[in-house]
Amino acid sequence: MPSIFLTFILFSYLSPVANAKTINWLTHDFAPYYILNGQYQHQGRDESIISLLQKQLPTITFNRVIIPSGKVIQELSNVSQNVCALSLYKNDYRKEHIYFTDESSTTGLSPSIAMHNKLADALELPNATEVSLLNLIRDKKLTLGVSMSRSYGKEIDTIINTTPDIDLVIRPTRDSLASLTYMLNLKRIDILLGYPSEHYYLAKSMHFDKNLTQRALIESPALSYGFIGCTKNEQGAKDITILNEQLKVIKKTQAYNDVLMRWLPEHLRPLLQSRINGTK
Secondary structure, three states: OHHHHHHHHHHHHHOOOOOOOEEEEEEOOEOOOEOOOOOOOOOOHHHHHHHHHHHHOOOOEEEEEEOOHHHHHHHHOOOOOOOEEEEEOOOHHHHOOEEEEEEEEEEEOOOEEEEEHHHHHHOOOOOOOOEOHHHHHHHOOOOEEEEOOOOOOHHHHHHHHHOOOOOEEEEOOOOHHHHHHHHHHOOOOOEEEEOHHHHHHHHHHOOOOOOEEEEEEOOOOOOEEEEEEEEOOHHHHHHHHHHHHHHHHHOOOHHHHHHHHOOOOHHHHHHHHHHHOOOO
8 A cells, every 4th residue: 555655646746737836857876977875975967957957946846856877768758757857968869759958958078088197107198188099909908998888989889899809898787887997996907988077986986086097088079968858748848948048047157167077187177178168
């Protein structure tokens, strides 16, 4: 009986007719975008942007629903619900099933590599240097760590999948990036592929940030954009219009800029800022 009651409450909570002045946000346990516990609890990038939007919309209730990250698109595509999610990649297939903002909700650097400071010094790679992944794994013969079943963009994926005789370490577990970061600090791998904010958060959380550094890749796009997506129904259309307008407002603020920079190492912050400003 209690489980039936809970199911009814959850359905009412997510129903598009439950409350026209409520926006239900799908969140998930994925630091540094959402940080659900620990020293940096509630300091995640995406959850902080939701909070900035909430301040702009005091008459609308923001409810946060925690679900597995792999179910976000599935839940958004269910027209019997009324939910939104931040920082989604937008493509033609998803646009058939989900409403997206025209305005981006997040802007970040594309995949980069992390490495030990001592290796960066040995390769004579200053902080501001952009490096070639192909050169590092093919010519320098460095061991590359990657998470299983994760895409890093067409060009990088092609390099990984088609370059012969590369030394590749793949971790399939849920906490694969943390496991690989640990290996990187112990020098069991040479370089680690991932997003800069993820690298930095993990290194800082594991107290390795003084040992490890990052470099942007020339094979990656300059920037990575995320958008807000909402259920493709009548209420979702209203929500997406409101949120699109408020994104235009908060993106002009210093608070928004600070959130984008929060989980980047200091030497990469100028690069992100210059690319956002269109100066590089």
